[in-house]
Amino acid sequence: MICSDTIAAISTPNAVGGISMIRISGPDAADVAGRVFRPVSGKPLNLYKGYTGAYGTVFDEEGEIDNAVAFVYRAPKSYTGEEVVELSCHGGIIVTRRLLRAILSAGARLAEAGEFTKRAYLNGKMTLTQAESVLDIINSQSEQAARCAMTALEGALYRKISKIRDRLVAETSHITAWIDFPEEDVDAVKLSFLRNELIEIKEELKELIRTFDVGRIVHMGVNTAIVGKPNVGKSTLMNLLAGCEKSIVTDTAGTTRDIVEETVNLGDVVLRLADTAGIRKTSNAVELAGIDRAKKRIGEADLVLLVLDASEELESEDVELMRVVRTKPTVVVMNKSDLGLKIDKEYIERDFKHSVVISAKEDDSVAALNKAVSNLMNLTSLDTNQPILANERQRACAGAALNQLDAALDALSFGMTLDAVNISIEDAIESLLQLTGESVSDVVVDEVFSRFCVGK
């Protein structure tokens, strides 16, 4: 076996409704699962044979989470070829995420994009001919993960984490400057001051982890942007899908100025919809801000519904929009068919595989749209797990940093020398830097030279 650690991730793609499954793979899979799962039978999970299941409850520090089924696979007879436990519980984002966290604190590491598949391959569970497609999966998953990570990096959570990271870097660069330039007049590191700083930073980090969920419940589903030039019927479409009036609908172009968000079920898929301000050249400042946000929204979206007015000929703004969304999974919605069909349908179909002609005022339009979206979703592997992972990854990094800060504080209280204490602080920074992939050494060295006047 090549991999020595145990990994876990939510393995059901659409995590709303039905059953959610978390897969744990690696040498300690049964032990890790045993720390969060209590079987009704009372028999420990690591005594179960392969291909057997157990019914019981999953729990974390705060108590019971849900009823669940654990299915045990013994190496090498599993998907990855490793020891595997799959925990299935009733769906629901909150429940699944809480369970994932419990598993991560029980000793598993959050799986990287494509990591289960990679392990399966490395353990000989796939043939050589499957290799190429595996690489493609990892590629697309990592691209999605990167995009989600980028989105996450703009979030409030990340801003808080970077603030904490900067404080830690300030401490460690002071220690480093003092150690690496002992002959320069760098102020001596005062241990009591360092301890107080670390305690404060630790409390901040703890608070951050505690409030991780409270502020905002993430609606799961396909992140969908509805775009189109003003007054083509985006808001009507949104209201049609949502089943109630969400956007202000008027006949004046440019009325929708805020992004209105809604989660809707469209057949098998859950769409997280955002209705954006119409994109058009404008001098109205309020509207301009809305348009900027809309363009950004397209960048972040997994799916774009491009709305065009079927009763008019294509305008340059429509063509420009078609250019902007071309690289995105897109369904072109030709709306207002009740007013006659003047649009060049063939021209559009040449560039976009998925299009539909509807009248958003008619209820049967939903079925047509449903079909087009489903077709597209089946052809494109949208991994809706990624936004969760991006957030869970940040939380996991924050948790690891907290442990390392504890180690640093323990070392300080014990009276260890600064070379040892500093290693733990750097480990904490490294955990936080994993979010951006920067190297600790580079960050610290840069900081030393920018903050301290050192050098012969």
Next chain:
Amino acid sequence: MGYYLGEYDVAVIGAGHAGCEAALAAARLGAKTALFTISLDGIANMPCNPSIGGTAKGHIVKEIDALGGEMGRVADATFLQSRMLNLGKGPAVHSLRVQADRTAYHARMKRVLEGQSGLEIKQGEVVDIRLNETGAVSEIETALGAVYKVRAAILASGTYLNGKIHVGEASYTAGPDGSIAATGLPGNLARIGVELRRFKTGTPARVHRRSIDFSKLERQEGDEDIIPFSADTEGELRNKVACYIAYTNEQTHKVILDNLHRSPLYSGRIEGIGPRYCPSIEDKIVRFSDKPRHQLFIEPMGLDTDEMYLQGMSSSLPEDVQLAFLRTIKGLERVEIMRNAYAIEYDCCDPTQLLPTLEFKKIPGLYGAGQFNGTSGYEEAAGQGLVAGINAARKLAGKEPVILDRASSYIGTLIDDLVTKGCMDPYRMMTSRSEYRLLLRQDNADERLTPLGYKIGLIGKGRMEKLQQKLDGTEEELRRLEKVVLPPSEALNNLLVSRETSPVTTGVRAIDLLKRPQIGYGDLAAFDPERPEVPREVAEQVEIRLKYEGYIRRQLQQVEQMRKLETRRLPGQGFDYHTVTGLRLEAVEKLNKIHPLNIGQASRISGVSPADVTVLTIWLEGERRGRHE
């Protein structure tokens, strides 16, 4: 046009700290070696700070010694003052630094080179390196037209390549310390495919001892107990000089700020990139304008001279400004400048063109070492020279290359950083650059590297036995201590309380007390009557092993993880990573540029993400199966 004058296995170009180690290592390993230098009087010169060692650099000198290099021995034989820095900040960062006698160091190293069999020293400027039809190094030519057949060449040109000195508005072509620059070689290097770039560094003024009022300065003495760099050094060591500390003041800063427009740096005449850790005094004053004063060290250049070095005052301002600002400093009111401060620009290479053996990836037989590779510092240079010399000789003998990994040494960390990440400004070693620094201590450099030095043939039996004694002695004493139980006593508890650690009420194992940071090995002597006489270095190892046990264990686990990845070899030069499905474009470009030797090195390239590493791992496994199925 030229005339044929002989044949060597290895030609070393440049006799600075890199060149000397390279030439000695190659000759000692049996290669017929020639060391070329523009002037024999420039051998092992210290054109900047007359000092060896310091943080992380002291570690490197210990490592050079442990591998069988020369720098530590020569420094021990010629030092003027020795200090162990960072005592109290932990054993990983203890660093030895000596004030060196510049001319004695040069003379001593020159004698060592002269006495080395298989090594010829030649005064001459190498102006061309030629390749044979396979693209490998085959000939070099000097400025006089002498042509030598060679099988390998090591470039250790320091700041000589197209060197240009700047002092205020004046600038002229020159090497360091007023020597001539090497102007013939750069063009020809570019012709054989070496990519050159321009770096810059600087040095402060040297002033006459009699013009300094020492009564106004702080005095700095050396250590009482002196620890040598080299395991070969025996006998009593003593300090011969003191150093002094002075400070700039508001007046100094005003003179400098008023004349900033006359600095070639601020007027844009210097294009080279200067080192961040070695800012000129004008840089310090501009960038840290809130600091009311800056510290400078006044250090003797040698016993045979009255020249004093002003550490911390490097500058490229004009001569008259230098004199004016120095004279504002308390103690230097009547100072006489003997050599003025200057900045020097020079050609060097982008080290990502090199393999971890320091051989050019695309030019077999050509090696780079020292400042030519973009580093700064005598110690960094010497470490690379040693590695280049070893590898040149071994390759010619048909032996496996010697690659020092990051967990083995600071030298390995330095080289890995250079060839994997490159450097944007002259690279100085710092303890913070090593993620394994609790393992890479100056006190265990012998344990880490001497067995390797012995294996390759640079270390003799005697040194190996000495190391074995140290290791055995440490194990033995640890085993003994494990059984020693100290009964509680008033005396013991007085000691514990005086060190602010908790007293004991029952018998306590000696090793448990020694794990407390507050208690040293020596402290327990009185309570441990059976204790044998152990050498200082054994006592030190015992203490470190016990106190840092947990950290050492954890770092060793990390090393094991890292080394696993280092065993997965990737294809060499010529392989096109575009053919690997699933890599991001940025990763493809970086991998095609660096051509890392293995997955471990690939994972350290900036721009290669963990997902790319996964793709590479899978691809590699596919290739392996493809070859075997």
